[in-house]
Amino acid sequence: MSEKDLPPSDSSERPSQSDATQADRQTPASGGAAGAAAQGHGSSAQENSQAGGQDASSNQPNPVISKAPVITQKKNKNISWIWLVPLIAAIIGLSLLVRDYMQQGPVATVTFKTAEGLEIDKTQVRYKDVVVGTVTDITLTDDHNSVLVKVSFKQNADFLMREGARFWVVKPRLAASGVSGLGTLVSGAYIGVDIDDSHQSEAEYRNEFIGLEKPPELISGRPGKRFTITAPSLNSLDLGSPVLYRRLEVGQVINYTLSKDGKGVEVQIFIDAPYDRFVTKDSRFWNASGVDLSLNAGGLNLKTQSLVSVLAGGISFGQLPLVDEKAQPEPAPDGTRFVLNPTEDKALARPDGLAFPIRMKFDKSVRGLQTGSAIDFKGILLGEVKNISMEFDIATKKTTVIVDGVIYENRLGAAIPEGQRRDKNGQALHDVALKEFVSSGIQAQLRFANIFTGQLYVALDYFPEMAKKPPVPDVNTQPVEIATVPGSFDELQQQLNVIVEKLKNLPIDSIGHSLDETLQSISKLARTLDTTMVPALTTTVQKAGRSLDGVNKTMGSVRGVVADESPVMLQLNSMIKELSRAAKSIRSLGDYLQAEPSSLIRGRSQDNIPFKESQ
Numbered sequence: 377m378s379e380k381d382l383p384p385s386d387s388s389e390r391p392s393q394s395d396a397t398q399a400d401r402q403t404p405a406s407g408g409a410a411g412a413a414a415q416g417h418g419s420s421a422q423e424n425s426q427a428g429g430q431d432a433s434s435n436q437p438n439p440v441i442s443k444a445p446v447i448t449q450k451k452n453k454n455i456s457w458i459w460l461v462p463l464i465a466a467i468i469g470l471s472l473l474v475r476d477y478m479q480q481g482p483v484a485t486v487t488f489k490t491a492e493g494l495e496i497d498k499t500q501v502r503y504k505d506v507v508v509g510t511v512t513d514i515t516l517t518d519d520h521n522s523v524l525v526k527v528s529f530k531q532n533a534d535f536l537m538r539e540g541a542r543f544w545v546v547k548p549r550l551a552a553s554g555v556s557g558l559g560t561l562v563s564g565a566y567i568g569v570d571i572d573d574s575h576q577s578e579a580e581y582r583n584e585f586i587g588l589e590k591p592p593e594l595i596s597g598r599p600g601k602r603f604t605i606t607a608p609s610l611n612s613l614d615l616g617s618p619v620l621y622r623r624l625e626v627g628q629v630i631n632y633t634l635s636k637d638g639k640g641v642e643v644q645i646f647i648d649a650p651y652d653r654f655v656t657k658d659s660r661f662w663n664a665s666g667v668d669l670s671l672n673a674g675g676l677n678l679k680t681q682s683l684v685s686v687l688a689g690g691i692s693f694g695q696l697p698l699v700d701e702k703a704q705p706e707p708a709p710d711g712t713r714f715v716l717n718p719t720e721d722k723a724l725a726r727p728d729g730l731a732f733p734i735r736m737k738f739d740k741s742v743r744g745l746q747t748g749s750a751i752d753f754k755g756i757l758l759g760e761v762k763n764i765s766m767e768f769d770i771a772t773k774k775t776t777v778i779v780d781g782v783i784y785e786n787r788l789g790a791a792i793p794e795g796q797r798r799d800k801n802g803q804a805l806h807d808v809a810l811k812e813f814v815s816s817g818i819q820a821q822l823r824f825a826n827i828f829t830g831q832l833y834v835a836l837d838y839f840p841e842m843a844k845k846p847p848v849p850d851v852n853t854q855p856v857e858i859a860t861v862p863g864s865f866d867e868l869q870q871q872l873n874v875i876v877e878k879l880k881n882l883p884i885d886s887i888g889h890s891l892d893e894t895l896q897s898i899s900k901l902a903r904t905l906d907t908t909m910v911p912a913l914t915t916t917v918q919k920a921g922r923s924l925d926g927v928n929k930t931m932g933s934v935r936g937v938v939a940d941e942s943p944v945m946l947q948l949n950s951m952i953k954e955l956s957r958a959a960k961s962i963r964s965l966g967d968y969l970q971a972e973p974s975s976l977i978r979g980r981s982q983d984n985i986p987f988k989e990s991q
Contacts, residue, residue: 481529486543488587491523493547493565501527501567508533538579541571544588572596593630599649605661607716610641612665612689619645620664620692626651645691656705658696661714662723665689694724728784732810733855736779736820744832745822751781753836759783780855788813811851814858819846822863
């Protein structure tokens with residue numbers, strides 16, 4: 377029996393366990409093919425075993441026939457958790473974008489000279505110290521002369537996008553009015569913004585602004601009033617200079633500009649409430665800057681205000697005394713215009729009224745007289761000098777100094793009684809009274825206001841001692857010419873000239889010769905006294921010295937006699953005691969005789985107490 381006729385063994389018919397394990401580890405594709413091959417191999421092996429079994433069925437029993445397992449791969453249908461991370465990140469990013477979009481407010485562009493202290497996405501924009509936006513971009517302008525700062529505001533800050541909004545950079549600043557912005561040394565610079573709330577609804581919407589180089593002196597919402605002060609020059613005033621009332625700071629200078637005609641300046645001031653009610657229509661303002669030092673006929677005057685106004689300048693104001701003290705002055709409305717006076721005295725002087733021009737001509741020098749010098753009448757200030765000029769007469773070849781001045785109607789009231797300054801109806805006569813006063817025979821004279829400085833003033837007065845009567849001025853001409861008389865200085869010069877002439881006529885040579893002879897005689901007399909009188913005086917002094925020595929010796933003897941323990945003093949004391957006892961006995965005898973005068977004839981009575989001498 378050959379080998380091929382033998383039935384196949386179990387090892388050749390069934391796959392080994394290692395083959396099955398390798399089939400399980402294959403990929404799904406290879407596993408499917410291997411499974412199909414195993415299935416085909418198993419079916420062929422089954423057929424062979426059935427055939428062999430039929431051949432050997434007569435000799436052996438049928439073995440247990442086993443099938444090869446079918447291997448399949450199960451698909452994984454669960455999603456991995458790692459995909460949740462990008463999904464969550466996308467949701468968060470989308471929510472942030474939505475939130476930023478919902479909170480995004482208006483965007484504005486502010487132009488500054490420089491971007492000093494500003495940083496993108498760091499510099500904040502604050503309104504009343506509350507953050508309302510952030511700087512998002514900084515670029516140069518097309519002409520490269522300025523910078524454009526792009527600001528992104530919050531959604532609730534759209535009220536700032538109006539005409540009149542002001543932007544400025546807040547940083548440390550040192551000015552005459554003080555130090556500001558020190559907080560930015562730690563937090564860094566930021567952009568401040570302010571807008572007038574009262575006109576916010578009327579202002580137009582805009583998103584482009586011009587930034588301020590300096591912080592505004594006045595922030596909106598501050599209670600008080602604004603006023604305008606006109607002055608010929610700014611002097612030492614500056615932004616932030618104080619405004620004083622009775623030396624108390626009640627406001628400050630917030631702005632100043634040149635007037636439209638260029639002949640002065642307009643200073644904007646702000647008075648805080650409740651002090652703004654003290655500014656009335658009759659208020660007077662004056663310059664309180666620095667030190668007011670003046671020298672006039674009254675002497676040297678020195679006036680100062682607060683230390684701040686001395687250093688940084690300032691303005692003061694006050695009111696004229698009211699005629700009726702019970703009357704309440706009306707407060708001035710916002711925006712009222714006032715005039716700035718140079719000094720307090722001029723500011724608080726009463727209104728002068730009508731100015732009446734006069735002219736005076738002087739032949740002598742007017743050195744010391746200047747514009748603004750006083751014109752007075754018997755010590756009452758009536759006006760002032762306005763102009764000094766010179767007039768040359770070609771025909772007479774004579775030079776005259778012309779002094780033009782004015783006298784004021786209200787000041788003339790002190791010189792003219794009230795009844796003479798008003799007509800029958802009680803109306804003021806104005807220039808009629810002035811003309812009557814000028815034509816009453818007054819004349820002008822130059823006098824010294826201060827002899828040390830040489831300042832002069834014009835004195836109007838009557839001079840009845842003058843031989844020549846003054847001409848009557850023509851009051852219908854403008855200005856009215858007033859006659860003049862030589863001044864006190866001219867009289868002094870004339871007197872000095874007379875003295876000089878007399879000195880010239882003195883015989884100086886003969887007087888000098890006489891003085892020389894007198895001096896020689898005095899010299900001879902001095903020599904005579906030195907040779908004769910001095911020795912005699914020496915002898916007299918020596919004798920007087922010896923006499924004084926004798927007097928000293930006599931005084932020593934007297935001291936020895938009158939000493940307490942000397943015999944003379946002891947005897948004198950004993951004698952005084954005896955005299956005292958004798959006086960007592962005599963007094964007792966006198967008392968007895970007064971009581972018994974008959975005892976001188978009859979003798980002493982037995983009944984009487986015997987007389988006993990008192991010890």
